[in-house]
Amino acid sequence: MAARDDILTRAQIDDALAGLPDWRYRLGGLVTVYKTPTAASALELIAAVGRVAEDMDHHPDLDWRYNRVFIRFSSHDVGGEVTTRDTRAAASVSEAASAAGGEAQPGLYRSVDIGIDTADAAAISEVWRVALGYRKGRFGDLVDPYGRGPGVWFQETPTPNDNRLHLDVHRSKAESATVLEKTAATGALMNSDHAPNWVVVTDAQGNRLCLCTEEGQGPDIAGSEGN
Missing domain, CATH: 3.10.180.10 (2,3-Dihydroxybiphenyl 1,2-Dioxygenase, domain 1)
Structure with missing residues (x-):
């Protein structure tokens, strides 16, 4: 569980995003979209994201659309803000997406x-x-x-x-x-x-x-x- 003093400032978020090219800041969260070669590989990516979430005890909002997976991380226990848990989780998901052949398309997340x-x-x-x-x-x-x-x-x-x-x-x-x-x-x-x-x-x-x-x-x- 995050504490209020774990909330990142906007400058800290921007610094973190410099090392997270797959992700964007959006209204209290970090968002991205991954395109995979097939619907089956999208399901594999979803399973990998699920394992990351369970290991970190931090779960994203996730939406599956054929071969695209929409993901949003936010720390709801501090009122829906970005904390270090979100940046760590985003980094782990990026690794999982790369292993699954996912292509980041963050511009699709509106x-x-x-x-x-x-x-x-x-x-x-x-x-x-x-x-x-x-x-x-x-x-x-x-x-x-x-x-x-x-x-x-x-x-x-x-x-x-x-x-x-x-x-x-x-x-x-x-x-x-x-x-x-x-x-x-x-x-x-x-x-x-x-x-x-x-x-x-x-x-x-x-x-x-x-x-x-x-x-x-x-x-x-x-x-x-x-x-």
């Missing part, structure tokens, strides 16, 4: 949150939490305890947007340029005032989404969860 504009988050958050079966997260947001549904966070503002709900699509900065270019090519309005942290995209009917990166996020960065 996360989606729902942002809600509101003048009073406390007045509505419990409705969303109960209806979704979620729990409270790191910064007053709501998270699926099983890691399957999108997160929900509340953007408090005295002037909520007419379209109060928007999506935050999180990708790694290293892989974000292509998506930004392709989205701009659709004719959407692109507001890059806060880039590279996030770019606000507005479609022709006024609906918004944000294309976000890990910049400006971390346990030691105030307000890192929203935009």
Whole structure:
């Protein structure tokens, strides 16, 4: 079990990731995707990850899609942050993936949150939490305890947007340029005032989404969860 003083700062996470090229930082966790030659070899990799998890008594969120395995490590016992247990586990999984013929494709790992504009988050958050079966997260947001549904966070503002709900699509900065270019090519309005942290995209009917990166996020960065 990790202690609060085991939580890594964003600078420490970045230092660790310099030696973990297969992995990216994402909203309190380390994430990656491995592509294997076949579905059978993906199952072999999953078994290897399971052995690592049991040996270290630290278990990831894992999703299998044919010959790709999506993996996320986070220390839930300290509120969903990155600790040294996560970096050690990520290093061990990278070794197992290499032995299984896995190819790292971390750019495929994207996360989606729902942002809600509101003048009073406390007045509505419990409705969303109960209806979704979620729990409270790191910064007053709501998270699926099983890691399957999108997160929900509340953007408090005295002037909520007419379209109060928007999506935050999180990708790694290293892989974000292509998506930004392709989205701009659709004719959407692109507001890059806060880039590279996030770019606000507005479609022709006024609906918004944000294309976000890990910049400006971390346990030691105030307000890192929203935009």
